[in-house]
Amino acid sequence: MASKTAPKEEVVDYSLNNPDTLTKYKTAAQISEKVLAEVSKLCVAGAKIVDICDKGDKLIEEEIAKVFRGKKITKGFSHPTTISPSAFVTPYTPLSTDEKENAVELEAGEAIKIQLGAQIDGFGSIVCNTILIGQDDNVVEGRSADLILATHYANELLLRLMVPPGVLATGTDEEKAKAASAKAPTQSKITSLLEKVVKSYDCNLVESTTSWVFERNEIEGKKKIVIAPGENSKGEGSPEVGEVWGVEMGVSLGSGKVKQFEQRTTLHRRTTTTYSLKRPSSRKVLSEVQKKFGTFPFSLRQLEDERDAKSGVIECVRNNVIRAYEVVGDKDNSPVARLLSTIAITKNGITKLGGPPALDLAKYKTDNKITDEEVLAILEQPISRNTGSKSKNKKKKKPAKKTATTAAKSEEDEDEEESDDE
Known part of the structure; x- marks a missing residue:
């Protein structure tokens, strides 16, 4: 009698080549962004951090329950709701059973970092934004404006440096091949360029700010980019087409050096x-x-x-x-701003899956500005190819500083409709 052979297990492609993978990433990202917006509204002077974190987590659970119903897949948190006070660098989430930390309230004017995330079938999207408590629609000036603008433009620059060489190249086949053969910027070069941005606003990069490649059930993959590396920390690898990354930017009004805080690790x-x-x-x-x-x-x-x-x-x-x-913060107890976006790198460039909302640049006033020509040139570059989903009117060239400003802002608005055909 012939023996029966066991059926072969179906091998599932979890890469971006599988449209379902991108769908799950995008669904998780939409939830993350929606909850980020709602949590931001809860962040007012006098509000308790622990209460906001609890409400944020409930919102994530509610939104997760609405998607992929009846499917036998895991779904839940890729990161709990955390609210980090002004000088904190790492995500902070106090406990209700800790009397001292349970009482911590948000203070008017401080720069707080909101970080959270959802995951569908192990594909997680994490987002982080920095907001100034009590500013709302007011115009922000002085050092607070410097911090927010430095972080914004450094983040925009880093996103452009994440585009693999040759991906967005135009011209003849020879020119495209030459662009594709170029080496990706080294991590020391990336740090050097970012330092030019933040120092334009008299700020500093936060020590060892790290971006990671994301994988299924993994938010700290084999590759990482470490900005302003501290002792015994260095990056590994460069971004490539087909990868998803959590891109992080951290900027301080102080030295950028960090220390461990006394708060309990939660x-x-x-x-x-x-x-x-x-x-x-x-x-x-x-x-x-x-x-x-x-x-x-x-x-x-x-x-x-x-x-x-x-x-x-x-x-x-x-x-x-x-x-x-561990709970880590600025060594000088200076205000810190952080941003974190989840991106997909495709043959059409970068698709922002989830991230902080577009910054209203008109609300921030400072005499400082970026003057470095190399940095301004990079900021004018797109992060993705226009795939023709919508026709866009070309704007006339503007002076270097304004052009960079416009480019950095417009990319945030346009990337949603680009690179979606992967």
Whole structure:
């Protein structure tokens, strides 16, 4: 009697070549951006950070429940809602059971960073924006304007430096081939160019600001770009077509050097390390984390019993089963701004999947401006090819500074309708 052969498991293509992958990334990104907008409205002077974080997480859960109904796929958080006060660099999410940190309120005028994200089938989109509390429609001047504009233009420059050589090349076949054979900028060159931007506004890059390649169930892939690297930190690899990246920019009104803050570490992430945990509370925490969050970041306040989680996570961290994200901030306690966008790199350039909203440049007034010709030239470059989905009227050339400003802003508005045919 002939033996039956087991059916072959279907190999699923999780790359961007599979349209479903891009759909899932975009769906997660739309949720992330929608919740970011709602959380931003909650950020007013006197509001408690822990309350805003809780509301943000509930909004993510509500939006996630509306999509891919009935599908046997995981969906949830790619990053919990975090609200980082002015001098904080890393995402911050206090606990309701910590009396001191539970009472932390937002203060008028401070630069706060909102970071959060959703994931569909392991394809996560994380977004971060910096807002000034209480400014709303007011015109922002002085050092606050310097910080926001420096961060905006540095971010726009970095996005353009993420485009692989030759992707947007035009001209003859020979010219295109020459452009494609050029080497991507080194990470030291990237830092050097970004420093020119932020120093134009008398600011500094935040030490070891890192952008990562995103993969399925992984927000810290094999490649990374480290800006202004600190001791023992360096980048690895260059962006390529077919990749998704989390692109981060961090700028400080101080030196940009960082230090560990005294606040409790509440943001964690499961690693791939296996270890036989001894304590029941530790095993309970790990089991809950695996079920709810997989390998994506989570806050201890998201676990069933916050008090048990605080004790149970200790053994997990000690044995590297769970990684702790220390609370880090500006060494001088100076205000810090951060932006984070999730992008896809395609043959048509960069598609912004999710990110901070377009900045209304008219609201920020300062005497400082970018004058470096190399930087201005890069800022005038597009981040994606116009695929003809909409006809656009070409604008007349404007002076260098205004042209760079217009280009950087218009790219934010246009990329949604470009590069969608991948």
